[in-house]
Amino acid sequence: MDIGREQAILTVAGVEALLAALRERQYRVVGPTVRDQAIVYDDIETVDDLPRGWTDEQDGGHYRLSRRDDDALFGYVVGPHSWKRFLHPPRQRLWRSKRDGDDVQVTAEEARPERFAFIGVRACELNAISIQDRVFLGGPFVDPHYRARREDAFFVAVNCGQAGGTCFCASMNTGPKAEAGYDLALTELIGEGEGRFLVEVGSEAGREVLESLPHQTAAAADTNAADEIVARTTASMGREMPDVDLHELLLGNLEHPRWDDVAERCLTCGNCTMVCPTCFCTATEDTSDLTGAETSRERRWDSCFTMDFSYIHGGSVRQSGRSRYRQWMTHKLATWFDQFGSSGCVGCGRCITWCPVGIDITEEVRAIRGGQSEGRT
Numbered sequence: 001m002d003i004g005r006e007q008a009i010l011t012v013a014g015v016e017a018l019l020a021a022l023r024e025r026q027y028r029v030v031g032p033t034v035r036d037q038a039i040v041y042d043d044i045e046t047v048d049d050l051p052r053g054w055t056d057e058q059d060g061g062h063y064r065l066s067r068r069d070d071d072a073l074f075g076y077v078v079g080p081h082s083w084k085r086f087l088h089p090p091r092q093r094l095w096r097s098k099r100d101g102d103d104v105q106v107t108a109e110e111a112r113p114e115r116f117a118f119i120g121v122r123a124c125e126l127n128a129i130s131i132q133d134r135v136f137l138g139g140p141f142v143d144p145h146y147r148a149r150r151e152d153a154f155f156v157a158v159n160c161g162q163a164g165g166t167c168f169c170a171s172m173n174t175g176p177k178a179e180a181g182y183d184l185a186l187t188e189l190i191g192e193g194e195g196r197f198l199v200e201v202g203s204e205a206g207r208e209v210l211e212s213l214p215h216q217t218a219a220a221a222d223t224n225a226a227d228e229i230v231a232r233t234t235a236s237m238g239r240e241m242p243d244v245d246l247h248e249l250l251l252g253n254l255e256h257p258r259w260d261d262v263a264e265r266c267l268t269c270g271n272c273t274m275v276c277p278t279c280f281c282t283a284t285e286d287t288s289d290l291t292g293a294e295t296s297r298e299r300r301w302d303s304c305f306t307m308d309f310s311y312i313h314g315g316s317v318r319q320s321g322r323s324r325y326r327q328w329m330t331h332k333l334a335t336w337f338d339q340f341g342s343s344g345c346v347g348c349g350r351c352i353t354w355c356p357v358g359i360d361i362t363e364e365v366r367a368i369r370g371g372q373s374e375g376r377t
């Protein structure tokens with residue numbers, strides 16, 4: 001069988017067996033679940049932990065959960081969490097030191113391997129992980145903590161059965177169908193009776209797991225139904241990134257008046273960077289006990305929207321909200337290409353949904369394109 005063409009049908013009981021099979025293989029199984037009126041990623045044990053029968057409404061600065069009129073397990077899109085909170089956690093100790101008289105011992109934090117199985121990973125998120133792979137593993141300096149968590153991860157992707165109001169993956173060529181980077185990919189076939197899932201194999205590990213599960217052969221009608229679902233999702237994207245050379249557009253308009261306009265609305269809260277699945281910047285923080293005998297250094301997520309982020313001797317380089325928003329957006333959509341060879345945006349829409357004032361990255365691009373100023377400044 002060719003990986004990528006091998007398909008089968010799983011029932012809900014089959015998905016339950018999949019979760020059990022992954023646990024038997026010593027994976028820590030993490031998937032979507034409902035908490036605090038949002039869909040967040042957390043440890044799960046059974047399909048009952050999934051947001052069965054829930055959906056989400058999203059728009060600029062707006063997120064609400066509501067009930068569906070069916071029992072779909074994956075009938076929503078992405079929430080405030082992304083998988084980076086597991087692969088690149090918000091806090092990571094780097095080293096500890098201990099003083100004993102005049103002697104100081106420094107102990108580097110060992111990278112602790114974790115075998116994650118991520119359930120319900122969307123196509124845009126697989127693309128985001130491959131972007132973070134380039135950041136943490138692709139250069140001369142490999143992050144041992146990221147590598148220890150990433151190396152053995154097992155990905156169960158889900159092809160989106162609906163698009164969210166702020167999604168624009170289709171225009172970024174990152175979804176809504178998972179094309180690579182998964183072990184198994186599910187498409188939920190919603191219809192009469194019990195839920196059924198078309199499952200596609202993406203790796204040897206995925207094939208081995210699938211073969212251990214109760215499954216049926218997929219018929220041509222199942223494949224066609226899955227294709228139609230993805231086509232419908234593509235056609236109903238809530239947003240679209242303008243089809244222009246973003247690198248040229250943004251770097252050619254560094255003094256565009258729109259940056260002043262967006263700065264008037266932006267609160268520089270940093271929400272957009274926290275929810276973004278590709279943002280990776282960190283700061284380091286040292287702490288000590290009251291006697292100063294024991295200290296430790298942690299790195300924690302940081303944001304280019306804070307003043308401290310660009311602080312160098314004498315002050316912050318980016319003092320204004322205008323310069324910080326411009327830095328974020330031009331990095332995401334333009335200079336990321338120079339640095340990592342791709343866009344830093346996968347069109348997941350989180351930064352639009354979770355921006356308290358509803359700033360929309362696609363709208364900002366459209367506004368700049370609408371009134372391009374001449375030349376690069």
Ligand code: SF4
Binds near residue numbers: 272279347348350
């Ligand atoms: S910039 Fe916004 S839409 Fe793009 S990947 Fe980050 S959160 Fe998603």
Ligand code: SF4
Binds near residue numbers: 268271272354
């Ligand atoms: S664009 Fe929105 S989410 Fe991002 S810093 Fe500004 S106000 Fe906060």
